[in-house]
Amino acid sequence: MVRLNVNGRMVEVAASPDTPLLWALREQIGLTGTKYGCGIAQCGACTVHVDGQPVRACSMPISAFTSNQKIITIEGLSPDGMHPVQVAWRELDVPQCGYCQSGMIMAAAALLAEKRNPTDAEIDAAMTNICRCGTYNRVRAGIKQAAQTRQG
Ligand code: FES
Ligand code: FES
Numbered sequence: 769m770v771r772l773n774v775n776g777r778m779v780e781v782a783a784s785p786d787t788p789l790l791w792a793l794r795e796q797i798g799l800t801g802t803k804y805g806c807g808i809a810q811c812g813a814c815t816v817h818v819d820g821q822p823v824r825a826c827s828m829p830i831s832a833f834t835s836n837q838k839i840i841t842i843e844g845l846s847p848d849g850m851h852p853v854q855v856a857w858r859e860l861d862v863p864q865c866g867y868c869q870s871g872m873i874m875a876a877a878a879l880l881a882e883k884r885n886p887t888d889a890e891i892d893a894a895m896t897n898i899c900r901c902g903t904y905n906r907v908r909a910g911i912k913q914a915a916q917t918r919q920g
Contacts, residue, residue, distance in 0.1 A: 771835040774799070775844025778835060785831035789823075790814045792830050793841060801842040801870045805898070812897030815871035815878075816841050822878040822894075842870040845877060853877045856913040864901035872897050876911050885915045 770781045772789075774797060781787075781796045788807075793799045793816070802825055805813030809827035816825045817840040818833070833839065845851050850858070853876045863869040872895070879886055879894040886894070891911055899907070 770830045774839045786829045789828045790825035799841050813868050813871040815874040822875050852914040852917045856910040860910050862906040862910045868899045
């Protein structure tokens with residue numbers, strides 16, 4: 769049994785310690801907003817926040833986390849309404865098929881928490897998520913719009 773702090777509540781996960789966090793979130797805890805893309809930390813579809821930092825949940829075993837570490841998934845990103853990134857995403861119709869987008873949003877939110885007004889180069893460095901639909905230009909526009917909203 770591994771105890772995890774997920775979206776502000778403690779959960780007990782009955783799974784092998786080497787179970788990837790992604791599968792514990794999806795299959796044990798029922799939070800299916802975090803997606804499986806590659807399973808090898810390349811695509812970013814499984815991005816969650818751990819103590820505010822973006823983490824690729826497919827490649828971290830649950831034994832790597834303590835119950836003191838705060839894990840936030842897309843479901844818990846903004847419990848009191850939409851996050852500015854989500855507002856911008858909706859206004860700009862950023863998603864196409866949508867599969868990669870929860871990971872994109874989590875990566876973008878982590879970036880904006882660290883840098884209020886990121887440059888193009890900072891966006892490129894932080895947003896290494898892969899989108900098969902090629903939404904990269906709208907992702908960039910969404911991040912810039914969310915940055916403006918937060919400053920306004
Ligand atoms: S599924 Fe985790 S990085 Fe691709
Ligand atoms: S919106 Fe389809 S994979 Fe990114």
